[in-house]
Amino acid sequence: MAGLRPGHPRRSTSWKIVDSGPLPVPLQAISVTIPLVRIDTVDLEFSTGLDVVTDPIGLRFDTEDDLLAFERAMSEFFWTENFEGAEHALDSAMDGHPSTFSEICRATPQTAVSIRGWDELYAQIESPSRKNYRCSAIEIDLSGHADREIAPGLIEPGFECSYFDDSMYPFSMAEHHEMLARCKAGCVPWQGGFFDIDYALTSEGLGRLYAAILGYPHRHWHPRVSSGEAVPRDFVSYTLACWFLYLRAHQAIWLKVSTRGLPQQVPVVVGQHDFGPDLLTVYMPEKVHDSRAATARIVAQGEAEARAFYDKMTEDEIRGLRERRDGIRRWPFFWNRKQRKLFVDYSMAHEKLILGANGLSPGRPTWKMSDQAFESLIARYRTARASRQSEV
Numbered sequence: 001m002a003g004l005r006p007g008h009p010r011r012s013t014s015w016k017i018v019d020s021g022p023l024p025v026p027l028q029a030i031s032v033t034i035p036l037v038r039i040d041t042v043d044l045e046f047s048t049g050l051d052v053v054t055d056p057i058g059l060r061f062d063t064e065d066d067l068l069a070f071e072r073a074m075s076e077f078f079w080t081e082n083f084e085g086a087e088h089a090l091d092s093a094m095d096g097h098p099s100t101f102s103e104i105c106r107a108t109p110q111t112a113v114s115i116r117g118w119d120e121l122y123a124q125i126e127s128p129s130r131k132n133y134r135c136s137a138i139e140i141d142l143s144g145h146a147d148r149e150i151a152p153g154l155i156e157p158g159f160e161c162s163y164f165d166d167s168m169y170p171f172s173m174a175e176h177h178e179m180l181a182r183c184k185a186g187c188v189p190w191q192g193g194f195f196d197i198d199y200a201l202t203s204e205g206l207g208r209l210y211a212a213i214l215g216y217p218h219r220h221w222h223p224r225v226s227s228g229e230a231v232p233r234d235f236v237s238y239t240l241a242c243w244f245l246y247l248r249a250h251q252a253i254w255l256k257v258s259t260r261g262l263p264q265q266v267p268v269v270v271g272q273h274d275f276g277p278d279l280l281t282v283y284m285p286e287k288v289h290d291s292r293a294a295t296a297r298i299v300a301q302g303e304a305e306a307r308a309f310y311d312k313m314t315e316d317e318i319r320g321l322r323e324r325r326d327g328i329r330r331w332p333f334f335w336n337r338k339q340r341k342l343f344v345d346y347s348m349a350h351e352k353l354i355l356g357a358n359g360l361s362p363g364r365p366t367w368k369m370s371d372q373a374f375e376s377l378i379a380r381y382r383t384a385r386a387s388r389q390s391e392v
Helices: 064-079 083-096 100-106 118-125 176-185 207-214 235-259 292-330 337-356 371-391
Strands: 015-018 032-034 043-045 051-053 114-116 137-151 154-164 196-198 202-204 268-273 281-283
Touching: 064 083, 064 176, 064 235, 064 281, 083 100, 083 235, 100 207, 100 235, 114 235, 118 154, 118 196, 118 292, 137 235, 154 202, 154 207, 176 268, 176 281, 207 235, 235 268, 235 281, 292 337, 292 371
Parallel strands: 137 268
Antiparallel strands: 015 032, 043 051, 114 202, 137 154, 154 196, 268 281
């Protein structure tokens, strides 16, 4: 691969990854030259055997090609699970672009970042209450829709956790390299095809970095839509910080998946949704974690909470029936007749809707019933709701 895409012109600046010895597949015999920054003789030795030769001062991102080339080069580290290489590359680049972002990044070691909620995610994977779906893959996306404020001005990034069966893509039969190739292509056939989604996982330790990223005034700038404009101040540092946050999040996910495992050996796709630069990869857990006890506890707790919420809905509706009935009975028929008629019509329509949905017919409006007949109707409504609870 001599560049980011066929026909891409060579320039005097480039990001280069060269082969320095035998490597495990798929890193063996790799020779990559991606146009980006000027080549110098600065060597960083990675545990994988790869040497990265780069001049970080040359990073500018003033064209879309330069930014895409950098993103592609960084993505390679994630696709090959070379987190050490990614950290060395980012650290080198931050040397050439010192800023508040780099200070925060260097004050955020891997050991300071963790992800909580794994038992809840495990319970969702193997939930016994799911009759029609068998989870065959999960996707964990850093998401701007799942932020969690832990203190004023301090927000931890959240995750959307999506659960898939084989209806959109044969995860159960697919090999790791096949799914990874789909991720690299940037268009996956399972997009949006989940059977359930939640926010089971939450992060710890990324709040300060995330706050700095959110506070950057030019975070929506992009050379594709800002052609001819000068690159905003600290945009390179901001971009490095985004990838550093990705690195810490992926490290935390990969560490848990590889050391603890999952209840089932299902692929773990990791990406982002309305968050930052495009990145999608897939990790394969090799261990199976016995989470049956935790799952039983979480499922029982969830069922109890669902019953309580259902019962509250029933009582809220009963209170509404009482209030509307009393309001009509206390409203003199000669006072604001038009408004009274509107209220009566609304109340009768509402009664017909909620009672009919539970197989009941009042026969006559509740405000015309005796107190005894009304209380009998309320008792029947409670019974009907209770009998339907298991169906909901």
